[in-house]
Amino acid sequence: MEIVYVYTKKRSEFGRQCNFSDRPAELHVDILPDPSLAANFVERDPCDVPTQCTQEMSEHEVNTERFEHETRGINHAEGGWPKDVNPQEMEQTIRFRKKVEKDENYINTIMHLGSLMEHCIKQNNAIDIYEEYFDGEEVVEEAEEQPSAKTINVFRDPNPVKRTATSLSWHPDRNRKLAVAYSSLEFQRTTQDMNYDSYIWDIENPNKPEMTLKPVSPLVCLEYNPKDSHILIGGSYNGQLAYWDTRKGSQPVEMSTMEHSHRDPVYKVIWLQSKTGTDAFSASTDGQVLWWDIRKFSEPTERLVLDPSKKGNLENALGAISLEFETTMPTKFMVGTEQGLVVSCNRKAKTPAEKIVCTYSGHHGPIYALQRNPFFPKNFLTVADWTARIWSEDIKESSIMWTKYHSANLLDGCWSPMRPSVFFTIKMDGTLDVWDFLFKQNDPTLTLKVCDEALYSMQVQDNGRFIACGSQLGTATLLEISSGLCTLQRNEKALATAMFERETKREKILEARHREMRLKDRSRSEQSKEDDGNMDGEESAEEMLARSEKEFFEMVGAEQKKKEKEEEEQLDKEEEEDYFE
Amino acid sequence: MEEYHPGDEVAFNPDEASNSVKECIEGIIGGVDYSQNKVNQWTATIVEHSLTQLVKQGKPFKYIVNCAVMQKSGAGLHTASSCYWDTTTDGSCTVRWENRTMYCVVSVFAVAVAL
Numbered sequence: 001m002e003i004v005y006v007y008t009k010k011r012s013e014f015g016r017q018c019n020f021s022d023r024p025a026e027l028h029v030d031i032l033p034d035p036s037l038a039a040n041f042v043e044r045d046p047c048d049v050p051t052q053c054t055q056e057m058s059e060h061e062v063n064t065e066r067f068e069h070e071t072r073g074i075n076h077a078e079g080g081w082p083k084d085v086n087p088q089e090m091e092q093t094i095r096f097r098k099k100v101e102k103d104e105n106y107i108n109t110i111m112h113l114g115s116l117m118e119h120c121i122k123q124n125n126a127i128d129i130y131e132e133y134f135d136g137e138e139v140v141e142e143a144e145e146q147p148s149a150k151t152i153n154v155f156r157d158p159n160p161v162k163r164t165a166t167s168l169s170w171h172p173d174r175n176r177k178l179a180v181a182y183s184s185l186e187f188q189r190t191t192q193d194m195n196y197d198s199y200i201w202d203i204e205n206p207n208k209p210e211m212t213l214k215p216v217s218p219l220v221c222l223e224y225n226p227k228d229s230h231i232l233i234g235g236s237y238n239g240q241l242a243y244w245d246t247r248k249g250s251q252p253v254e255m256s257t258m259e260h261s262h263r264d265p266v267y268k269v270i271w272l273q274s275k276t277g278t279d280a281f282s283a284s285t286d287g288q289v290l291w292w293d294i295r296k297f298s299e300p301t302e303r304l305v306l307d308p309s310k311k312g313n314l315e316n317a318l319g320a321i322s323l324e325f326e327t328t329m330p331t332k333f334m335v336g337t338e339q340g341l342v343v344s345c346n347r348k349a350k351t352p353a354e355k356i357v358c359t360y361s362g363h364h365g366p367i368y369a370l371q372r373n374p375f376f377p378k379n380f381l382t383v384a385d386w387t388a389r390i391w392s393e394d395i396k397e398s399s400i401m402w403t404k405y406h407s408a409n410l411l412d413g414c415w416s417p418m419r420p421s422v423f424f425t426i427k428m429d430g431t432l433d434v435w436d437f438l439f440k441q442n443d444p445t446l447t448l449k450v451c452d453e454a455l456y457s458m459q460v461q462d463n464g465r466f467i468a469c470g471s472q473l474g475t476a477t478l479l480e481i482s483s484g485l486c487t488l489q490r491n492e493k494a495l496a497t498a499m500f501e502r503e504t505k506r507e508k509i510l511e512a513r514h515r516e517m518r519l520k521d522r523s524r525s526e527q528s529k530e531d532d533g534n535m536d537g538e539e540s541a542e543e544m545l546a547r548s549e550k551e552f553f554e555m556v557g558a559e560q561k562k563k564e565k566e567e568e569e570q571l572d573k574e575e576e577e578d579y580f581e
Numbered sequence: 582m583e584e585y586h587p588g589d590e591v592a593f594n595p596d597e598a599s600n601s602v603k604e605c606i607e608g609i610i611g612g613v614d615y616s617q618n619k620v621n622q623w624t625a626t627i628v629e630h631s632l633t634q635l636v637k638q639g640k641p642f643k644y645i646v647n648c649a650v651m652q653k654s655g656a657g658l659h660t661a662s663s664c665y666w667d668t669t670t671d672g673s674c675t676v677r678w679e680n681r682t683m684y685c686v687v688s689v690f691a692v693a694v695a696l
Contacts, residue, residue, distance in 0.1 A: 018667060019667050019669070020665055020666055020667055021665070021666075021667070021668050022663070022664075022665050023663065023664040023665070023666065023668055024663060025661050025662065025663035026661060026662055026663070026673075026675075027659070027660070027661045028660045028661060028662060028675040028686065028688055029649075029658055029659060029660045029675070029677060029684075029686045030659050031651070031657055031658040031659070031684060032657050033655055033656050033657035034653075034655050034657075035655050036655065037653050037654055037655035038654055038655030039655075040654070041654050041655075
């Protein structure tokens with residue numbers, strides 16, 4: 001290391017002394033004006049300076065050498081006769097012929113010419129040059145592409161206080177517009193400045209909604225009338241229904257009266273198939289399903305109380321969250337309830353008791369979506385709690401097919417209108433799953449994370465290609481899925497039919513077996529009752545509850561420990577790798 | 582860089598400087614008439630060449646060279662300067678040159694690099 005000594009000295013203390021003095025002003029240039037020189041110059045006023053701000057381009061012309069051509073044709077009727085022979089006169093021609101035939105060269109030339117001609121004719125017949133290739137072949141099918149989906153457009157709620165997009169409805173013709181209902185479904189979370197409006201968006205313009213609908217209370221569900229695309233019906237948070245005509249403006253044309261409406265938010269409203277096209281029915285968690293004619297909104301035309309004991313008792317009634325109606329089966333409809341039951345009903349029944357035909361149980365939570373398969377109306381899809389299930393109408397005890405239990409709640413789902421084996425579900429963690437049960441049954445075919453917040457509603461367009469999903473913060477996203485997922489594959493219908501039948505049969509067999517076992521158990525227990533006369537092993541309800549709680553927590557703990565162990569193993573493996581590197 | 586001779590305490594020689602500058606001007610705009618397109622180029626070249634010549638003399642000076650070219654159109658031109666420096670070592674010189682169509686005025690200021 002160098003040893004350095006730094007010493008400082010002011011610049012003024014060494015070097016040359018600055019002896020500055022003033023040098024007075026010196027005139028450098030003194031050129032006097034000379035007007036005579038100005039005579040050499042002419043003032044140019046005004047001064048036009050043209051400029052052109054264009055691309056500099058050059059123009060070239062090329063002309064090829066002229067090629068003269070003429071179209072000529074030959075029409076050979078008869079000819080070749082020498083000048084003195086008149087082809088019309090038979091005598092002359094015969095005479096000439098005889099003369100030529102006597103010529104020596106005649107035969108040789110004919111032979112030579114004949115063979116040439118034969119060659120050409122043969123060539124002509126060998127290949128048909130006007131043949132159409134590939135005439136009858138079918139269009140080759142595209143190679144299997146990876147299923148994919150991409151976001152086309154995002155429509156955001158323009159208000160500062162964001163509300164959930166609870167329902168979406170596509171415009172019935174041409175699917176150019178999307179009606180979205182906004183409301184806040186969280187209990188008592190509506191703030192003072194929350195806007196009640198719902199919007200109709202034009203899918204080409206995500207910046208501003210095309211039209212606003214101004215209800216009295218936020219709309220929970222909204223549907224376009226499939227017969228008249230200007231009419232929309234909406235069910236609102238306070239239980240009333242209202243209908244709009246888009247030609248008439250943002251205010252509802254008419255609203256149902258408070259006394260006769262529902263007492264809880266109207267969760268679903270569906271248009272019915274009728275001659276007038278003005279009938280609809282609505283469902284709400286107050287346990288009622290009401291039928292309306294929009295021309296006379298003061299009172300519902302019909303009322304059904306969802307009492308499973310069939311007594312019409314409103315206190316026992318199950319709250320309805322979703323409705324299902326298929327226009328091909330106009331007498332039947334289904335209701336999905338908050339309690340996890342699907343109730344199948346008959347419209348044409350005379351008494352309210354007969355209206356409820358049967359119930360399907362199997363879900364643990366409210367049934368958010370319920371839809372029949374458009375190709376196989378006997379099978380329907382339900383989306384509730386953490387699973388989606390497919391049911392067959394005949395089997396009431398359990399579903400025939402179901403997905404595994406996911407980690408997030410499933411909030412909506414629907415079938416694809418183009419493919420019988422494809423359906424879509426959306427989850428609380430903001431993902432959209434596309435399921436194709438002919439391709440893969442354990443997992444969705446395609447999982448797509450649409451947004452970070454929960455997705456509350458979805459609706460697929462009639463062509464099966466575009467899906468709109470609405471989220472908790474009011475963002476509606478428009479997705480396009482790959483063509484493989486929305487075009488009917490070969491044999492798909494047959495395969496789907498076979499699959500449904502197989503699963504239905506399996507469930508039937510299982511049901512029968514269960515029934516047998518139950519009968520056997522009952523007879524056995526009756527026998528043992530006679531022997532023992534004492535029922536021990538019958539736990540009280542509380543003990544059973546405590547036992548099941550303990551089991552549940554043990555299972556959860558075991559799962560957690562398994563996860564932790566897996567993570568530890570993963571870390572150990574990584575450490576080992578680092579160590580060896 | 583040209584060699585610098587330490588210990589040389591020479592004052593500025595205006596004659597020598599003015600001669601070399603005059604030669605430069607002659608070389609650049611010697612026989613041409615005033616042309617608006619080229620005048621910028623001329624002034625730059627004059628200044629550069631003059632400076633190069635001055636630096637070649639190898640004296641320990643800081644130079645400032647100023648050049649003005651004016652068309653002879655009947656207007657008058659007057660410039661002056663005043664300096665506050667060490668009159669023993671520093672100096673300046675001005676060269677005036679003209680032809681039929683223009684005037685050229687080059688001023689050189691030299692300030693000694695004091696040690």
